[in-house]
Amino acid sequence: MMKNAVSCRDLVVVRGDREVLRGVGFDIRGGSVTGLLGPSGCGKTTLIRAIVGLQARVTGDISVLGLPAGAPKLRGRIGYVTQEPSVYGDLTVTENLRFFAAVLGVPSSDVERVVEAVDLTSHADARVDQLSGGQRSRASLAAALLGSPELLVLDEPTVGLDPVLRRDLWNLFHELADAGSTLLVSSHVMDEASRCDRLLLMRDGELLADDTPQDLLLSAGTNDIEQAFLTLIERKAGAR
Numbered sequence: 075m076m077k078n079a080v081s082c083r084d085l086v087v088v089r090g091d092r093e094v095l096r097g098v099g100f101d102i103r104g105g106s107v108t109g110l111l112g113p114s115g116c117g118k119t120t121l122i123r124a125i126v127g128l129q130a131r132v133t134g135d136i137s138v139l140g141l142p143a144g145a146p147k148l149r150g151r152i153g154y155v156t157q158e159p160s161v162y163g164d165l166t167v168t169e170n171l172r173f174f175a176a177v178l179g180v181p182s183s184d185v186e187r188v189v190e191a192v193d194l195t196s197h198a199d200a201r202v203d204q205l206s207g208g209q210r211s212r213a214s215l216a217a218a219l220l221g222s223p224e225l226l227v228l229d230e231p232t233v234g235l236d237p238v239l240r241r242d243l244w245n246l247f248h249e250l251a252d253a254g255s256t257l258l259v260s261s262h263v264m265d266e267a268s269r270c271d272r273l274l275l276m277r278d279g280e281l282l283a284d285d286t287p288q289d290l291l292l293s294a295g296t297n298d299i300e301q302a303f304l305t306l307i308e309r310k311a312g313a314r
């Protein structure tokens with residue numbers, strides 16, 4: 075049994091004058107693909123930023139790969155892809171990745187592997203500002219894969235991608251997990267839920283559910299994840 079890659083307890087985050095995470099707690103098992111789902115503004119990015127150690131005004135405990143979130147020793151062990159492309163427009167895909175490999179101290183031989191993994195080999199020599207939005211986000215993903223980090227945290231990596239590419243990326247996520255990486259993938263597209271080993275369902279700064287997709291559907295008595303989400307909201311409102 076693999077250990078937990080991430081453990082959060084009593085997590086509270088204040089942004090502006092609002093508590094945008096309100097007492098969140100969960101564990102993410104190593105070597106799994108966990109989906110972080112919930113409507114726009116519910117706190118997914120804030121939670122991700124807290125896990126990777128970039129969020130201010132965090133209280134509670136977050137342990138990441140056995141260390142406190144944000145510990146300097148975690149650098150290089152976590153790959154993080156934001157919603158904004160993190161690659162330079164005036165460099166080619168390969169030039170970008172060689173640059174990031176050098177910064178990370180990863181051998182440049184790794185560049186070819188990650189370009190292939192995100193299916194950008196045919197555009198390896200194209201300037202990033204001449205790529206489509208989806209290709210650009212895959213270039214950012216390739217950068218995060220350099221050095222095979224133990225934890226990959228991906229904020230909405232499939233936005234704007236066509237169904238074939240989305241399926242291929244989800245397959246890649248599972249291959250990476252099978253090889254031992256842990257992935258936390260946020261999405262507000264509920265139909266991506268079935269592709270995850272486990273789901274964290276958020277709403278309004280709180281965790282509504284932490285379960286497998288199958289058990290979530292079973293307990294909500296539906297085969298539609300969106301409906302399950304609504305049922306959970308109604309049950310929670312009824313319990314108040």
Ligand SMILES: Nc1ncnc2c1ncn2[C@@H]1O[C@H](COP(=O)(O)OP(=O)(O)OP(=O)(O)O)[C@@H](O)[C@H]1O
Binds near residue numbers: 094112116118119
């Ligand atoms: N810089 C900020 N200052 C104050 N409040 C913020 C800031 N950034 C985000 N928020 C608020 O924090 C809450 C959570 O935002 P967050 O970006 O974590 O949501 P999200 O679930 O990732 O949304 P989306 O799916 O739209 O990206 C929102 O209500 C948002 O308005």
